[in-house]
Amino acid sequence: MEIKIENVIKQFPPDILALRNINITIPQGDFVYLVGPTGSGKTTLMRLITREVVPTKGRVLVGGTDLRKLGMTDIAYYRREIGVVFQDFRLLSHLTAYENLTFVQEAIGMPKDLIEERTNEILDKMGLWRRRFLYPEQLSGGEQQRLAIARATINCPSILLADEPTGNLDLQTAEAIMKILLSINAMGTTVVVATHNQYIVDEFRQRVISLRGGRVVRDERKGRFEINDDF
Amino acid sequence: MTTFSYVLRDAFRLVTRNITLSFLTLVTTVAVFFLMSCSILFVMNTKHIVAGIENNLVITAYVNKKGTAAEVVADKIGKLDCVDSVRIVTPDKALEILRARLGNQADVLTLLDDNPLPPSVEIKLKNASAVSVVARELLSMEEVEDIVYAGELAKRLEIISRFISKFSFGVLAIALAVGALVVFNTIRIGVYARREEIEIMLLIGATPGFVAFPFVLHGSIISALGALLAGASVFLSYDRVVGALKASMPFLNFMTDRAVVMDLWLLLVGGGLTVGWICSWLAVSKFVRQAMRPH
Numbered sequence: 001m002e003i004k005i006e007n008v009i010k011q012f013p014p015d016i017l018a019l020r021n022i023n024i025t026i027p028q029g030d031f032v033y034l035v036g037p038t039g040s041g042k043t044t045l046m047r048l049i050t051r052e053v054v055p056t057k058g059r060v061l062v063g064g065t066d067l068r069k070l071g072m073t074d075i076a077y078y079r080r081e082i083g084v085v086f087q088d089f090r091l092l093s094h095l096t097a098y099e100n101l102t103f104v105q106e107a108i109g110m111p112k113d114l115i116e117e118r119t120n121e122i123l124d125k126m127g128l129w130r131r132r133f134l135y136p137e138q139l140s141g142g143e144q145q146r147l148a149i150a151r152a153t154i155n156c157p158s159i160l161l162a163d164e165p166t167g168n169l170d171l172q173t174a175e176a177i178m179k180i181l182l183s184i185n186a187m188g189t190t191v192v193v194a195t196h197n198q199y200i201v202d203e204f205r206q207r208v209i210s211l212r213g214g215r216v217v218r219d220e221r222k223g224r225f226e227i228n229d230d231f
Numbered sequence: 232m233t234t235f236s237y238v239l240r241d242a243f244r245l246v247t248r249n250i251t252l253s254f255l256t257l258v259t260t261v262a263v264f265f266l267m268s269c270s271i272l273f274v275m276n277t278k279h280i281v282a283g284i285e286n287n288l289v290i291t292a293y294v295n296k297k298g299t300a301a302e303v304v305a306d307k308i309g310k311l312d313c314v315d316s317v318r319i320v321t322p323d324k325a326l327e328i329l330r331a332r333l334g335n336q337a338d339v340l341t342l343l344d345d346n347p348l349p350p351s352v353e354i355k356l357k358n359a360s361a362v363s364v365v366a367r368e369l370l371s372m373e374e375v376e377d378i379v380y381a382g383e384l385a386k387r388l389e390i391i392s393r394f395i396s397k398f399s400f401g402v403l404a405i406a407l408a409v410g411a412l413v414v415f416n417t418i419r420i421g422v423y424a425r426r427e428e429i430e431i432m433l434l435i436g437a438t439p440g441f442v443a444f445p446f447v448l449h450g451s452i453i454s455a456l457g458a459l460l461a462g463a464s465v466f467l468s469y470d471r472v473v474g475a476l477k478a479s480m481p482f483l484n485f486m487t488d489r490a491v492v493m494d495l496w497l498l499l500v501g502g503g504l505t506v507g508w509i510c511s512w513l514a515v516s517k518f519v520r521q522a523m524r525p526h
């Protein structure tokens with residue numbers, strides 16, 4: 001599914017202009033870094049795609065559908081196509097790692113045997129098998145991060161949005177997470193990563209979209225982090 | 232299938248995780264439905280009693296004491312088609328009846344030196360529809376001083392009964408509102424306790440209906456169970472209560488049909504299910520809609 005953001009302006013009440021005339025097209029299978037200083041609109045842009053946020057002006061098309069036109073149930077089905085790694089993880093604290101994964105599959109009515117199989121498989125792949133009965137607060141930051149990615153990808157989404165998936169991680173762990181994201185992308189999933197991590201962006205060169213004050217100031221393939229060149 | 236088992240399991244989890252609250256809600260709904268069925272049965276019995284009196288087919292006509300007035304009236308009325316039988320009650324006979332009714336207090340009657348009771352004619356009719364015709368006929372006769380018939384009494388009772396109905400419906404409405412509010416609040420507390428879970432479920436593509444269903448089921452189960460238990464206690468105790476009332480007021484025509492009480496029980500459970508469903512739906516759907524609303 002192609003993501004097309006057309007002339008989008010987003011103003012939060014009373015007068016916070018979070019996005020100012022954004023035009024971005026992301027074809028299916030792309031890998032995109034969203035970079036930019038804090039408050040530049042990265043998270044807001046991602047929330048346009050999940051339809052947590054609707055534009056004040058302009059429109060967001062995903063797979064040719066204007067998201068504004070979707071009803072509540074349509075949105076539910078649409079969201080099954082999208083995996084999100086939230087900036088603050090949003091793992092459920094009263095569920096174990098294993099249950100955090102089964103929960104999201106049950107919520108969309110997946111058959112039981114398939115749930116078990118896929119959960120075990122992904123726990124193994126993410127190196128969380130031995131931690132499966134621990135609660136999120138008992139996991140390290142990197143483990144929580146991986147659990148969040150596991151949850152976002154377990155339903156095989158067409159689009160994966162990862163908001164700061166390497167925040168607060170050491171370089172090795174960040175690299176490991178990046179490799180997981182790249183492998184997911186290699187299977188055809190569109191991956192959008194919002195990040196402040198210069199090392200990662202420069203090490204694993206991909207398309208870079210740079211935001212500043214709610215505007216796209218740079219959009220290049222195989223780009224670099226290079227904040228200072230924006231001026 | 233998985234969806235359904237998930238919903239069931241989740242509803243069960245809602246009940247058990249907040250067992251104290253669920254229990255308190257259940258107790259409240261039992262009390263509410265018990266009160267409701269009591270007021271319904273009260274109204275039904277009042278109506279039944281009034282109807283019983285209405286269907287009492289005897290008219291008593293008091294006639295003047297002049298000579299053969301009683302015989303004249305009995306003769307005339309006895310000829311009507313709709314009259315089953317007539318019986319003349321002389322003042323002496325009337326006094327005898329009164330004495331018998333008063334039992335050991337009959338001594339007070341010795342204070343009377345003269346028998347003040349008028350002679351009367353008791354007219355038994357074939358059907359209730361004839362009551363007003365015969366009553367009019369009697370009143371048009373000069374020998375007749377006054378008539379007393381159940382229809383008259385029934386009319387007066389009807390007014391009281393209507394008042395009782397209104398009062399009972401007031402009780403019913405208040406009970407229903409309290410029950411609804413309690414269920415609504417319990418579900419809302421449940422929703423609030425799990426708001427994070429609900430938000431995440433909605434973000435990863437659970438449909439609003441799927442998210443809401445366990446809560447709706449939870450509310451419906453509690454409410455229907457409350458109605459079931461209240462109905463059971465009413466059903467099991469009704470005969471005994473009516474038996475006791477009958478013993479002290481044998482002249483009143485209480486409703487003794489168990490099938491009616493059974494129907495009421497079913498109605499109660501149906502009502503409980505509906506109320507629980509609506510209230511919990513209102514409680515959860517508002518939250519879900521809010522969570523789905525974009526910024």
Ligand SMILES: Nc1ncnc2c1ncn2[C@@H]1O[C@H](COP(=O)(O)OP(=O)(O)OP(=O)(O)O)[C@@H](O)[C@H]1O
Nearest residue numbers: 012013016018037038039040041042043044045526
């Ligand atoms: N719901 C909201 N209501 C009001 N203002 C908002 C809301 N969401 C975001 N904003 C504002 O929009 C701007 C962009 O926020 P956004 O979260 O998109 O930034 P970001 O690029 O993700 O920052 P960070 O790198 O710190 O995560 C900020 O000024 C923020 O305060």
Ligand SMILES: [Mg+2]
Nearest residue numbers: 042043087163
């Ligand atoms: Mg952000």
